[in-house]
Amino acid sequence: MSKFIRNVFILSVVYVSILTNSSVAHSYTFKAKGYAPTSDFGNKVESIKLYGDNLSRFNLSSDDFEIEYIDGDNTVKEKVDKIQLGEDYVELHFEAISYNTNFNITCTKTDDLNISKNDIKFDLGDSDKFKSGIHKATEDSEILQYRLYTPQVTSDEKVPLVLVLHGGGEVGSDNSIQLTANDMITGFASDRIQSKNKSYVLAPQLPAELKVNVDTTGKIGWNEPKIKQALLDTLNDLESEYPCIDKSRIYITGCSMGAMGTWGMITSYPDMFAAAMPVCGQGDISLMENIKEMPIWAFHATNDPVVPMYGQKDQYKYNNNIIGTKTIVYRLKELGSNIKFTEFSEEDMLKAGVRVDENAIYNHFAWVPAYNNEEAIDWLFSQRNNKA
CATH class of the missing domain: 3.40.50.1820 (Alpha/Beta hydrolase fold, catalytic domain)
Structure with a gap:
């Protein structure tokens, strides 16, 4: 399904994920901010930035993260396209998804960095x-x-x-x-x-x-x-x-x-x-x-x-x-x-x-x-x- 179809809303149907969207408990404390600017086809989540002490110790790469959400009757799992790393942050970049879709992000390297949409503070433009x-x-x-x-x-x-x-x-x-x-x-x-x-x-x-x-x-x-x-x-x-x-x-x-x-x-x-x-x-x-x-x-x-x-x-x-x-x-x-x-x-x-x-x-x-x-x-x- 194309990126366009996945991120639009029509008169009588709103595509909303049925994934659980409760906050995830972590033993490692971090904050998450998301960027989801407005567009003709709705606010789209384009990137998420995690902030925490000494995040670099996890030696993260883009292959360590997976995004999961529901699209119609299908569960979609996608990899992160790229990440930017700093001593105390990691920024995830991926193909934009609708802000109105619930999603979870899983880190295969450590459960401490698993995150749901509710954990993220968004800039909605x-x-x-x-x-x-x-x-x-x-x-x-x-x-x-x-x-x-x-x-x-x-x-x-x-x-x-x-x-x-x-x-x-x-x-x-x-x-x-x-x-x-x-x-x-x-x-x-x-x-x-x-x-x-x-x-x-x-x-x-x-x-x-x-x-x-x-x-x-x-x-x-x-x-x-x-x-x-x-x-x-x-x-x-x-x-x-x-x-x-x-x-x-x-x-x-x-x-x-x-x-x-x-x-x-x-x-x-x-x-x-x-x-x-x-x-x-x-x-x-x-x-x-x-x-x-x-x-x-x-x-x-x-x-x-x-x-x-x-x-x-x-x-x-x-x-x-x-x-x-x-x-x-x-x-x-x-x-x-x-x-x-x-x-x-x-x-x-x-x-x-x-x-x-x-x-x-x-x-x-x-x-x-x-x-x-x-x-x-x-x-x-x-x-x-x-x-x-």
Whole structure:
């Protein structure tokens, strides 16, 4: 299986190891740090550094270490590619694996250097810039955990806020995986974007039991009424807590299930948002009148088999008006909208590094080229809501 396939997350499946991940007891004391920077396909563990007194006494080589993790139904064991040695440290380098996969590292020379993922303190790059928050449940809204990036601002400065809704693979309660599955969210907090477009970045996590699947659970994801109210309440609370947030520049974006939520939020609360950027989602075509004047730039891949660009899939269709992006675009243009739309061919996806030639399902990954489109990002931040 290719490196690309092993390290990505799709709408309805998250590849997570079932290896035990409890900390390992050692008679020799050392510390471990890992480097797992953000990327288009999630945070990837690229190296691990062990620190301890007189580590050189073990006379270690790369052949002495083995990494084990679960990939689908298979247990994978790999050797370390190379190591760097010092008197009091050893740094292990290997083919990158997903941070969201549990793993164990075994040292064949001494059990004292066996290590599990839980033993390691990771540098997660831009993911580390976010702090945790929670919206407490009310009579009208669900409990909702979130992560928030807060930029450095002066007291008289006004900056926008971007609400980013994750896809179906990042549901849960860890309030973490929405940051590490891909860099859709963390990209907005990167130095590259913040240097041009300073903003707050709000990244909630949908509880797993509410993941969209009309067929089996009847749940509709971000479009659950109490979730939409929780999102609205959270935005209002943050505007009160952070007076530097520019209420005329609240933006919303999301991919896959998050794009479904984006369409749902803007059609329900059109006066809240200055602009929207839905990527590979579906929406209720009967509500497009509500947003015909809103600045929108939508994205979808031509051959998306997960969320079809034109049509419907029963597990996402919570009423008969739910339809794909391109059909929505046609409808909005009929209503006089200036909506922008970018369609990605398979060639476009390959140019973006998405290996659609290995598996057609990766045509769903329109978020990779979409969020690397600097013109679109700059466009988003240039929009202003005159009704706010």
